[in-house]
Every structure is written in structure tokens, then in C-alpha cells.
Amino acid sequence: MSKTKIAPSLLAADFGNLQRDIEMVNKSDADWHHIDIMDGVFVPNISYGMPVLKTIAEHATKPLDVHLMIVDPDRYIKTFAELGATHLTVHYETCPHLHRTIQAIKAEGMKAGVALNPHTNVNLLKNIIKDLDIVLIMSVNPGFGGQSFIENTYDKVYDLKQLIKDSDSSALIEVDGGVNAKNAKALIKAGADILVAGSFIFKSEDPTKTIQELKKSTDKWSIFEL
Numbered sequence: 001m002s003k004t005k006i007a008p009s010l011l012a013a014d015f016g017n018l019q020r021d022i023e024m025v026n027k028s029d030a031d032w033h034h035i036d037i038m039d040g041v042f043v044p045n046i047s048y049g050m051p052v053l054k055t056i057a058e059h060a061t062k063p064l065d066v067h068l069m070i071v072d073p074d075r076y077i078k079t080f081a082e083l084g085a086t087h088l089t090v091h092y093e094t095c096p097h098l099h100r101t102i103q104a105i106k107a108e109g110m111k112a113g114v115a116l117n118p119h120t121n122v123n124l125l126k127n128i129i130k131d132l133d134i135v136l137i138m139s140v141n142p143g144f145g146g147q148s149f150i151e152n153t154y155d156k157v158y159d160l161k162q163l164i165k166d167s168d169s170s171a172l173i174e175v176d177g178g179v180n181a182k183n184a185k186a187l188i189k190a191g192a193d194i195l196v197a198g199s200f201i202f203k204s205e206d207p208t209k210t211i212q213e214l215k216k217s218t219d220k221w222s223i224f225e226l
């Protein structure tokens with residue numbers, strides 16, 4: 001059984017059929033629902049906000065992995081907890097008091113994550129890595145789905161894995177942006193634990209099958225390596 005988690009990004013879902021797409025994920029081999037919140041300030045795009053998240057939470061049966069691409073995320077930590085987020089990830093680039101932010105997320109009973117933009121060095125997390133449940137490596141510039149995967153992500157994942165091991169941290173590595181069947185295995189080999197995929201899943205002919213195949217491909221790889 002693969003330990004790799006698959007988190008379909010609802011950003012690529014059909015919003016006219018949101019309930020249908022959430023239920024597809026519920027019944028699939030996916031592990032989490034990935035929810036992208038964009039504010040049009042930190043990133044040049046606005047996705048959706050609280051009323052949509054409330055609807056997602058009403059229909060979703062798997063953990064809600066919320067990825068905040070917003071300035072001053074501290075203002076909304078409590079609200080996201082009340083709406084049902086189980087995992088809350090903030091961007092390193094938006095948090096001048098990152099330690100305080102992480103503690104505030106945990107105090108609300110959620111798992112805490114930090115996301116890094118493609119240019120942000122993983123070693124900047126050295127002094128907080130033991131406090132983190134997740135580090136999300138952006139493999140595209142945040143703000144839009146459907147972009148091409150940035151190739152230096154493999155090295156970043158590998159470096160982060162070393163940092164996690166050296167620090168005796170239990171943080172999981174999540175990779176987000178342009179993930180597909182072509183890069184999934186190499187990402188896991190580099191040390192990724194969670195793969196987020198939006199367009200690759202929802203724009204495919206049979207999203208349920210695509211999730212199943214993505215999950216299976218990570219499985220096969222681990223068996224092959226053992």
C-alpha cells in the first residue's frame with residue numbers, strides 16, 4: 001500500500017458541478033481535498049472564499065488541506081478552523097512572525113504547514129522545522145492552476161528531506177503545481193509525501209481513474225525500490 005498521499009486541488013474542478021466533483025474525490029483513492037485560497041494581493045488571482053469553503057466542507061468526507069495564498073493569514077486562522085479545515089498552510093513569504101502563526105494554527109486544533117515559493121530556500125525553515133507538520137514546496141509560481149512544473153523542485157525536495165532528517169522533524173513534504181504522472185515518481189524518490197494535482201486530475205477524461213493511477217504509480221515505485 002502506498003504511503004504517498006494524493007490531494008486533488010479543487011481549483012481545477014467544475015464550479016458549476018462542485019458537489020459532483022467533491023463527491024468524486026470522496027469516493028476515489030484520493031487522501032485529502034486540497035483547497036486553494038487566493039486573495040489577489042499576495043498572488044495575482046482571486047479564487048474563492050468562506051462561503052464556498054463552507055459548501056465544500058459540508059460535502060467533503062476527507063481531510064481539508066487548506067493552502068492560504070493571502071497576506072496576513074493570522075486574521076483568519078480561527079475562521080478556517082471553524083469552517084472545518086484540518087490542515088492549514090501559510091506562505092513563508094507572508095509571515096513575519098512565522099513561529100507565532102504556526103502556534104496559533106495548532107492552538108485551533110489544525111495541522112500546521114508552511115509553503116515556499118519556487119525561489120525561497122528550504123534552509124530558511126531550519127529553526128522552525130521541528131514545529132511543522134507539513135512543508136509545501138510550490139513547483140509553480142502560486143496563483144494559477146494549469147502551469148508547467150518547475151524542474152528544480154526535485155533538488156528542493158531532496159534538500160528539504162535532508163533538513164527534516166537532520167533535524168529529527170516529522171514534517172511531511174507536499175508538492176503543489178504541475179504535478180502529473182510524468183513527475184510523480186521522481187518527486188517521491190526525492191522525498192515527497194503528498195502530491196497535489198489539479199488540472200491533471202480534473203481535466204482528464206476520467207478523474208477517478210486518473211487519481212487511482214496516480215496513487216498506484218507511487219505504490220509501484222515504492223515496491224520496486226524495496
Ligand SMILES: O=C(CO)[C@H](O)[C@H](O)COP(=O)(O)O
Pocket residue numbers: 009011012034036067069140141142143144145146147176177178179196197198199200
Ligand atoms: O496552489 C496552487 C496554485 O497556486 C494549486 O494547488 C496548484 O496550481 C494545483 O493545480 P495544477 O495541478 O493545475 O498546477
Ligand SMILES: [Co+2]
Pocket residue numbers: 009034035036067176196
Ligand atoms: Co495549492
